[in-house]
Amino acid sequence: MLAVAIVGNGPVDRHPDFEWYKDKIDIWIGADRGALTLVLKKIPPEYALGDFDSINEAEKRTIQQHSKIFKEYPSEKDETDLEIALIKAFELKPDEIYLFGVTGGRLDHELINIQLLHQIANKDIRGIIADNVNQLELTKAGKHTVFHNEAYPYISFIPFTQKVKGITLEGFYYPLADETITWGSTLCISNKLLSKKGTFSYEEGILLLIKSRDTIPV
Numbered sequence: 001m002l003a004v005a006i007v008g009n010g011p012v013d014r015h016p017d018f019e020w021y022k023d024k025i026d027i028w029i030g031a032d033r034g035a036l037t038l039v040l041k042k043i044p045p046e047y048a049l050g051d052f053d054s055i056n057e058a059e060k061r062t063i064q065q066h067s068k069i070f071k072e073y074p075s076e077k078d079e080t081d082l083e084i085a086l087i088k089a090f091e092l093k094p095d096e097i098y099l100f101g102v103t104g105g106r107l108d109h110e111l112i113n114i115q116l117l118h119q120i121a122n123k124d125i126r127g128i129i130a131d132n133v134n135q136l137e138l139t140k141a142g143k144h145t146v147f148h149n150e151a152y153p154y155i156s157f158i159p160f161t162q163k164v165k166g167i168t169l170e171g172f173y174y175p176l177a178d179e180t181i182t183w184g185s186t187l188c189i190s191n192k193l194l195s196k197k198g199t200f201s202y203e204e205g206i207l208l209l210i211k212s213r214d215t216i217p218v
Contacts, residue, residue, distance in 0.1 A: 004097050004098070006100070007100045010105045011104045012101070014101075018100070028044075029045060029046060029088060030067070031049055031085035035048035035063045045063075048069070048071070096125065097128070100129075102116075103134070118160070134210060136209070137210075141204055146199070153192060154190050154192060155209070156210045164182075167179045169188075170199045172191050173192045174191050
């Protein structure tokens with residue numbers, strides 16, 4: 001089981017606790033300023049990739065000194081820095097790809113980053129986006145097991161396609177049996193597991209599984 005993590009350029013105050021993920025990740029990739037984030041957290045990136053237009057020369061040298069492989073790209077390019085990092089991740093043929101630092105900034109970037117989960121799923125790789133409040137995963141039709149996570153106790157299901165048919169939830173506080181939801185439906189928002197695990201299944205469509213917690217006031 002090979003797990004790759006990509007750290008993007010999103011706001012650092014939205015990052016999850018990387019310590020919780022360290023034992024799960026085999027290879028770390030820093031995309032642009034995300035590489036500096038890893039270095040500052042004393043996690044040397046295996047790959048540091050991007051145009052690095054969001055850092056100064058001193059920060060760039062720091063990344064170069066602490067990264068195994070550093071590759072700089074021109075600012076004018078077809079792919080975003082995150083996409084470049086994702087292409088590298090695909091080359092490594094992982095079983096799981098985690099995306100950190102890809103939420104909480106510009107909404108256009110956040111929405112397209114969530115859509116990147118579709119690219120990952122199409123390669124039969126488990127893709128997870130995580131920040132300090134949410135953990136997102138794109139799922140396909142079939143039966144899935146979901147486990148309780150104290151850090152993200154609430155569980156929601158949001159249709160990624162216009163319609164998701166035949167949703168059944170078992171082991172949840174609010175169970176469902178063979179329901180259909182469409183864009184804008186709130187039927188599957190803010191649920192909880194009754195014990196350590198439960199199952200969800202559906203017949204048609206694509207579903208976003210979102211685990212979350214309430215924001216803690218600063």
